Amino acid sequence: MRILVDLPEADLRALDEIGRRRRVSRAKVIHQAVAEYLARNAEVHAGFGLWRDQPMDGLDYQRTAREEW
Numbered sequence: 001m002r003i004l005v006d007l008p009e010a011d012l013r014a015l016d017e018i019g020r021r022r023r024v025s026r027a028k029v030i031h032q033a034v035a036e037y038l039a040r041n042a043e044v045h046a047g048f049g050l051w052r053d054q055p056m057d058g059l060d061y062q063r064t065a066r067e068e069w
Helices: 009-022 026-046 058-067
Strands: none
Touching: 009 026
């Protein structure tokens, strides 16, 4: 899918330089950058609601786990 994005000229030059070094197009560099950004941010949200269905809350779990030490 195509989108329209406004970027500063300096950013475009930097993207072109990265593409030149990697021997890929500017579009490929942007695609890879977006994919990496989304992967990093997905990990941040993966833990939300983790304890929702647990029999104890997170603090109780932490206390129980520390008792094992």
